[in-house]
Amino acid sequence: MRSSSRLEVPITEEHTYKVIIGRNVFKEVESALPENVKPCLAVVGEGVAKGARWVLKEASAVFPHWEILKDGEAAKDLSVALNIIRKLWELKADRWCALGVIAGGSLGDTASFAASVYMRGIPLIQFPTTLLAMIDSSLGGKTAVNFEGFKNVLGSFYHPWLVVDDLRFLDTLPDRVFKSSMAEAIKYGITLNPEFLKYLKDNSSKILARDDEYVSKVIAESVKTKLEVVRKDPRERKGVREVLNFGHTVGHALESASKFELLHGEAVALGMVVETLYAERVGACSSCYEALEGALSAYSLTQVKAPKMTIEEYKAMILKDKKRVGDRLRLPLLEGVGRWRLELVPLDEFVETTFKIMEEVFWSEDF
Numbered sequence: 001m002r003s004s005s006r007l008e009v010p011i012t013e014e015h016t017y018k019v020i021i022g023r024n025v026f027k028e029v030e031s032a033l034p035e036n037v038k039p040c041l042a043v044v045g046e047g048v049a050k051g052a053r054w055v056l057k058e059a060s061a062v063f064p065h066w067e068i069l070k071d072g073e074a075a076k077d078l079s080v081a082l083n084i085i086r087k088l089w090e091l092k093a094d095r096w097c098a099l100g101v102i103a104g105g106s107l108g109d110t111a112s113f114a115a116s117v118y119m120r121g122i123p124l125i126q127f128p129t130t131l132l133a134m135i136d137s138s139l140g141g142k143t144a145v146n147f148e149g150f151k152n153v154l155g156s157f158y159h160p161w162l163v164v165d166d167l168r169f170l171d172t173l174p175d176r177v178f179k180s181s182m183a184e185a186i187k188y189g190i191t192l193n194p195e196f197l198k199y200l201k202d203n204s205s206k207i208l209a210r211d212d213e214y215v216s217k218v219i220a221e222s223v224k225t226k227l228e229v230v231r232k233d234p235r236e237r238k239g240v241r242e243v244l245n246f247g248h249t250v251g252h253a254l255e256s257a258s259k260f261e262l263l264h265g266e267a268v269a270l271g272m273v274v275e276t277l278y279a280e281r282v283g284a285c286s287s288c289y290e291a292l293e294g295a296l297s298a299y300s301l302t303q304v305k306a307p308k309m310t311i312e313e314y315k316a317m318i319l320k321d322k323k324r325v326g327d328r329l330r331l332p333l334l335e336g337v338g339r340w341r342l343e344l345v346p347l348d349e350f351v352e353t354t355f356k357i358m359e360e361v362f363w364s365e366d367f
Contacts, residue, residue, distance in 0.1 A: 009223065018162045019220075027062075029100075033162060041063060041084075041100070043099070052172065062100070069107060071107045075110050076110055078154060085114050097122055105136075116143055126160040126163045130181065131178055134163075135219055139230070141157045141159040179265075181265050182265065183268045187247055190276070197295055248268060250354055252267065256317055261307075270304055273293075274358060284333045314358075328347055
């Protein structure tokens with residue numbers, strides 16, 4: 001009897017996401033693929049290969065060939081993508097050979113980019129190895145590598161044929177990393193799914209204990225919530241996907257100010273606090289912060305310390321934000337729990353107001 005769960009979420013007329021969630025689910029891969037698609041090559045992050053020794057054995061049972069590659073930010077390089085493409089070429093891989101990527105988000109982005117351009121696109125199977133990758137970066141079809149020292153310059157929209165979320169990867173995830181990943185799930189709840197936000201708060205003890213039933217629910221609800229947004233705006237042209245950036249405008253600035261000592265989820269949690277309080281100050285919503293704080297505190301994310309910076313440093317970071325349009329910012333603004341609108345806000349006013357919020361909430365001696 002299969003103990004896993006399967007989701008099928010259509011996002012375009014041509015593509016339906018297939019997601020397997022469970023424990024020991026590598027063996028279910030071939031049965032989830034069309035008959036004409038055959039696993040060909042798996043690329044495995046070196047950290048995963050060292051930390052989870054069962055991976056190579058089980059990957060070998062699915063893929064006839066595998067390669068261990070560097071992971072982390074160093075993996076987001078065009079040369080790494082070309083190495084994957086070269087290996088596929090050497091294997092004489094055709095358009096029906098599936099490429100698997102068993103890694104976190106960075107190598108996942110690069111391998112996805114390689115899959116999107118080899119033979120104009122071959123089947124891609126994502127095996128995300130962190131909670132953050134399971135609920136966020138393995139979904140949505142964004143692929144990218146860095147170029148000339150700048151992040152995500154080269155990329156494409158290319159969706160995986162299959163996402164395999166094996167819960168065994170989460171067994172060895174450090175507590176800090178696991179908790180920080182929950183910020184993205186909370187983001188889905190506060191902006192789009194009030195029932196999910198309540199579930200996250202009410203069941204935090206079971207989720208933090210990594211109970212398979214409750215963690216599987218977190219992954220499944222995150223998948224469905226994010227992919228519903230992607231379905232409405234698959235190529236990020238309509239403004240609908242902007243909601244997925246909630247908390248990220250301020251969060252990215254804080255992440256940079258910390259010299260990346262903050263984990264991404266921790267920075268997003270802080271960013272959501274500031275952007276929620278900003279929405280309340282401009283009169284867009286009321287009582288939103290109370291709901292957000294309750295969920296964040298359940299995962300100790302209200303205890304994260306924000307790095308200090310000057311307003312000049314902060315403004316310089318906001319000016320580099322991809323959501324800037326001239327002297328304005330495209331901002332997902334909360335109207336209530338589960339409700340938002342896209343607003344063009346004056347950049348200088350946003351910087352001044354949110355910096356004051358950070359002074360009061362993060363850096364005040366009374367806090």
